[in-house]
Amino acid sequence: MTWLVWRQYRTQGAIASVLLAAAAAVILVDGFQIASHWHSILVTCAGNGGCLSQQGPLVNGVVSDLPYLTLIVPVVLGMLWGAPLVAHELETRTSDFVWAQSVTRTRWLIVKTGWLLLAAGICGGALAALTTWWSGPINALSATAFDPGQFDTQGIVPIGYAVFAMALGIATGTVARRTLPAIAVVLGGFIAVRLLISNLLRPHYITAVTTYYHLTGSFTPPGQAWVLGQGGVSPTGVTVPQGWGSLGTVALGSCQKLLGVGPQTKGGSPAAILSCLQAHGWRGFATYQPADRYWPFQGIETGIYLLLAAALIAVTFAIVRRRDA
C-alpha cells in the first residue's frame, strides 16, 4: 500500500519538497542576517533598554511576510492533497480498480490518510520551526507573544493547523465525492474554524487573571502577557475601558456629581478626577493571560485542532467503509 501512496504522490511530493527547501533556504539566509544585525544592536546598546526600543524594525519588505507561509501552506496542502484523496478516486472511478484488489478499503484508507497526515504535520512543523527560529530577535524586541502574527505562526500550533487542514480536505472530499467543490469548502471551512477558535475560544483556554490597582497608578502585566481588558471598575462592578476619553464620559460625570461640581465648571484636572474616583471606591483592573501561559496555550490549541482532525478522519472512515463504492 505504501508503494501505491509513494507512486501516486511522488511528483507532488518532490515539488512540495523543492518548494519547502527553497523556502527554508530563504528563511535561513535571512534569519542569519537578522541574527547578526540583532547581535550588533545588542553590542551597541549594551544593556541600555531605551536604546533597544529606539531601534527600527528588524525586517522590511517581502521577507517580513515569511511567517505567513506557516498560515497558508497547511490550507493549500489540505486543498491540493486532502480534498482529492478520496474524491478524485471516485470521480475517475479508479476506486473500482484499487478497491477490487485484495486490500480492504479500511486498510487502504489507513495507509493513505496516515502518510498524508504525517506529511502535513511535517510540513507544518518544519515551517513553524524555521519561523520560530527566524523570529527570535523580532520576538525579543516586541512584546507580542500572543499576537496572532506570532502565536499562530510559531511554536507547535502550525502542526495542529496543518493536520486539521489535511483531515478537513480528506473528509470534505469524501462527503462531496467531487474534488472542486471540496477544495472550495476546505478553504472556507478552514478560515471559518480558525477565526472562530482564535477569537471565541482562545481567550478562555485557562481562566484569565485579574489584577486590581490604584487608579492613579498604572499596571503592566509582567513579560509578554496577553491583556484581554484593562480599565476602571466601580464599587458596584461597572467597568469602563481604559483611556481617558471613555473613562471620562461615564466616570467623569458621576464623580462630578459626587463632588458636587457642576458641569459648568468642567471639573478640574484628570488627576483630580481619578483621585476622586479612587476615593469613592473605583479601582483600576487588568484582565490578562500571564506570559508563562504561552506554551500551555500552544499545547491546548494544538490539541483542539488534532481532536477536530481525528473526528473528521473518523467520519471519513465511517463513510468509506459503509457507503457503496
Added chain:
Amino acid sequence: MSMAIETHELSKRYRRVSALTHCTVTVPQGRVCALVGPNGAGKTTLLRMLAGMASPTSGTASVLGGAPRQDPAFLSEVGFLAQEIPLYRRFTGEDHIRIGTHLNQRWDAALARTRLAELRIPLHQPVGTLSGGQRAQVALALTLAKRPRLLLLDEPFAALDPLARQNFLATLTSAVADAAGRLTLVLSSHLVTDLERVCDHIILLAGSRVQIYGDIDTLLAEHKVLAGPNQDTGPIERTHQVVHTVTTGGRPTLLVRLSGPVTDPACQAEDVTLEDLVLAYMGAGEASAAKHLTTVGEDS
C-alpha cells in the same frame, strides 16, 4: 455441484428506485455465465453486490461459500472489472502491475506481462494514451493476474470494436481453459449475441427482476416455439407456460416453456435459439416492468 454464486431474494434500492428486486439465482462453479438484460435492468447492481462493492438493501448473497465482504481472503478470490475500465490514466501498465504486486498476496505479474506482450500492448506508456481496446486488455490482464476463482466483468465489450472484442474473448476463453474448472466467469451485456459463443449459463434480468436463469442447453431444450393450426391457443396455454405470443397473419406463434410433451399432432414444435429465448423473456419482463412503473410512479 457446488455453487460459485447463490443469491436469495437479493434486493437493492437507491432512495425510491428499485435497482434489483428479489433476485434469486445460482451459478455453479466452473461455469461461464452470461448476465443479460436491457440497460437499467440491474446487471451492474447485481455484479457490484457480488463483488462486495455495494451492500444489499435486503436478501442474501453467497459468493464462493460466504457473503461478499471487505476482507482480504474474500477480495483475493474475486476479480471485478467495472464497465468504465477504471485505471490510473497517468500510470503505465507496468505501474499497475506493480500496484497489483503490492496490493495482493497472490499476484501473477508474469501472467499479466506475458498476455500484454502477446497483444503488443506497450507496458511503459501511460494507459491514458492507449486505445480503448488496449486499455480494456490491460484491465483484463490485471484482473486475471489476481488469479481469482470468480471473475465478474461488467459490460466488457461496450468500448470495444469487433477485432478488439475477438481478442478480448480469446483472452477470456484461454483463461477459462487454463483454470480447468476452477474459474467461474460472469459477463454482463445487453446483447446476448456477444456472449453466445462463450457462455453455458445465463441470468436474464429485465425491469430489475430475474426473468430466467440456468444452464443454457437445458433452457433451450425446455423451450419450443409452437405454431398452432388455429387461433385457439387455449389447449397450449393450459398445458405449457406461455412466455411470449406473436401473431402474424392471424396465426399465433407461441414461445412456451414445456411442461410435458407436445401432444397436439397439428402443432408444429420448433427449437428456439438463445436470442429468441432472451427476446421473448425480455419482452415479458419489459411488460411487467411497465406495469410496475405505472403503479409505483418511479423517478430516476
